[in-house]
Amino acid sequence: MLQVTIPQVTVVVPCYNEAERLDPVEFLRLARQDGVSVLFVNDGSRDGTEDLLRDVCDRSSGRAQWLSLEHNSGKAEAVRRGLLQALQDGAAVVAYLDADLSTPVDELLRLAGLMRERPEVQVVLGSRVRLLGNAVERKALRHYLGRVFATAASLALGLAVYDTQCGAKLFRASATLRAALDTPFETRWIFDVELLARLLFGAQGQPALNSAQFLEVPLRTWRDVAGSKLRLHHMARAASDLARIHLQLRHQRARRDLPGPADR
Numbered sequence: 001m002l003q004v005t006i007p008q009v010t011v012v013v014p015c016y017n018e019a020e021r022l023d024p025v026e027f028l029r030l031a032r033q034d035g036v037s038v039l040f041v042n043d044g045s046r047d048g049t050e051d052l053l054r055d056v057c058d059r060s061s062g063r064a065q066w067l068s069l070e071h072n073s074g075k076a077e078a079v080r081r082g083l084l085q086a087l088q089d090g091a092a093v094v095a096y097l098d099a100d101l102s103t104p105v106d107e108l109l110r111l112a113g114l115m116r117e118r119p120e121v122q123v124v125l126g127s128r129v130r131l132l133g134n135a136v137e138r139k140a141l142r143h144y145l146g147r148v149f150a151t152a153a154s155l156a157l158g159l160a161v162y163d164t165q166c167g168a169k170l171f172r173a174s175a176t177l178r179a180a181l182d183t184p185f186e187t188r189w190i191f192d193v194e195l196l197a198r199l200l201f202g203a204q205g206q207p208a209l210n211s212a213q214f215l216e217v218p219l220r221t222w223r224d225v226a227g228s229k230l231r232l233h234h235m236a237r238a239a240s241d242l243a244r245i246h247l248q249l250r251h252q253r254a255r256r257d258l259p260g261p262a263d264r
């Protein structure tokens with residue numbers, strides 16, 4: 001098994017009705033890695049998620065904790081609240097990871113190891129790229145719709161990012177990150193894009209990150225796990241949200257007289 005020594009990383013795991021899908025053994029293995037802790041965010045689940053999380057946390061010798069949101073608030077808010085809590089608790093690096101482990105534990109640890117090796121990097125993004133030798137299994141329809149969306153997101157952000165929507169991302173703690181998480185996201189399904197935009201443009205007067213501080217890493221293993229709650233009409237909503245973000249960023253660029261996408 002992969003073992004890496006990494007700065008204190010807190011992995012936030014948003015959980016909405018995950019009693020069936022969440023694998024306690026794998027999450028306990030993650031929580032027991034050196035320098036890693038896990039923070040589950042129970043997003044107003046109505047199944048047995050809370051009991052399961054309590055059990056996992058009880059067995060983790062304090063390495064896994066959970067916080068509960070009173071109402072179902074959506075992945076964006078669950079992740080935001082978890083990341084803020086992790087920063088407040090003093091984590092040097094915060095991450096988020098889907099409860100269904102579409103991105104496996106060892107891949108998350110590999111990304112965390114890269115964060116340790118590359119101190120100049122502020123953000124590490126897992127990326128679902130089908131390459132020979134990699135086991136990236138996605139349903140064809142979601143793959144192609146996802147590619148259209150990801151290309152549009154890259155153009156809107158002016159950032160050469162391949163996959164904004166992969167549910168595995170790590171961030172070094174900074175004032176810029178704190179400011180970027182300070183207010184709820186406006187979008188429900190594409191908060192990843194919104195978060196990247198806030199980091200790239202700087203929120204609340206904090207310095208912006210530049211593209212050299214982002215590292216995108218093709219995952220060796222990723223799989224679609226059954227039970228996704230994402231529906232086709234959510235994708236339509238995502239497209240209109242992206243158009244809105246694009247307009248906001250254009251406005252911001254013009255106001256600050258920043259270079260456009262082509263110059264970045």
Ligand SMILES: Nc1nc2c(ncn2[C@@H]2O[C@H](COP(=O)(O)OP(=O)(O)O)[C@@H](O)[C@H]2O)c(=O)[nH]1
Nearest residue numbers: 014015016043074075078098099100228229230
């Ligand atoms: N869909 C959905 N997921 C949520 C919500 N709150 C937290 N999550 C978590 O977000 C992650 C991704 O969910 P999933 O349904 O697998 O989405 P997909 O893999 O992107 O299609 C999981 O860890 C969910 O438990 C919510 O309100 N809706």
Ligand SMILES: [Mg+2]
Nearest residue numbers: 100102225228
């Ligand atoms: Mg999933």
